[in-house]
Amino acid sequence: MSAPHPAFRIEGPARVSFSGGRTSAFMLHEILRAHGGSLPDDIVVVFANTGKELPETLRFVHECATRWNVRVRWVEWRRGKPGFEEVGFNSASRDGQPFADLMAWKQRTPNWTERWCTSFLKVLPMHALMRELGYGEPGAYVETIGLRDDEGLRIIRGRVRADREGRQVAYPLARAKVTKADVLRFWAGQPFDLGLEPxxxxxxxxxxxxxxxxxxxxxxxxxxxxxxxxxxxxxxxxxxxxxxxxxxxxxxxSPDMLEPASDEFDVECGDGCGYAEAAE
Structure with a gap:
């Protein structure tokens, strides 16, 4: 294997968003390689659990952490301060409870006009964890996000949104010109995998x-x-x-229809739903 690309040498303080998909897992693997297999204390890896992740996703996050000897902090949304609870593989919700609690509080579902589930269940708990750990508000640390080079439009939108909100974002996969084919090639050579169709x-x-x-x-x-x-x-x-x-x-x-061709919905539910609505 060639030397890791310099883009994966992250300067802290930083938060690495691990969605539980193959792409963000590959990003984490390369960040670890770039740091000699062990992350500095001011680089925090976070997985946000909504309670509606597939079992394979939870197992994969746990297995990546165990095999690669890296601490992945699991968080779930909670109403009130501090805005999250830290859980783990065994204690994480598997029955949709954080999501259900959020809808009970709002008394409505997220929908085609209000896609705030990502904001509340993924983004805000990760921000809250960083705040609780003493890293301050978004903008005081780098948010490291696993968007590939072939996801250009999403990267542009993410940068525009971050600039507007005063946040720092980094896309090391895009900077290293990593594509979906590169990610799949990597996982084809590993002794374990996510085990889900894209x-x-x-x-x-x-x-x-x-x-x-x-x-x-x-x-x-x-x-x-x-x-x-x-x-x-x-x-x-x-x-x-x-x-x-x-x-x-x-x-x-119609149980026998062909399964659809679709890109992997990896980075925090697409990293584009309803972020601004989380302020309400």
């Missing part, structure tokens, strides 16, 4: 994904529909296109 994503039935992707997820894991249907019945619709029960019925009617 279209399965992290959040098990994310309403921001395409209709074909959601149908494919329901065909593979019909049991995931119940939680979404229950929450939808309480607070309103996630998706203006389809209700969860109707999607489930369609998945039952």
């Amino acid at each position: 279209w399965e994503g992290n959040c098990d039935l994310c309403f921001a994904t395409g209709r074909g992707v959601r149908l494919a997820r329901l065909r593979r894991r019909p049991e995931i529909a119940r939680w979404w249907a229950v929450e939808e019945a309480k607070y309103g619709f996630f998706d203006r296109r389809d209700r969860v029960p109707s999607l489930m019925a369609e998945a039952h009617r």
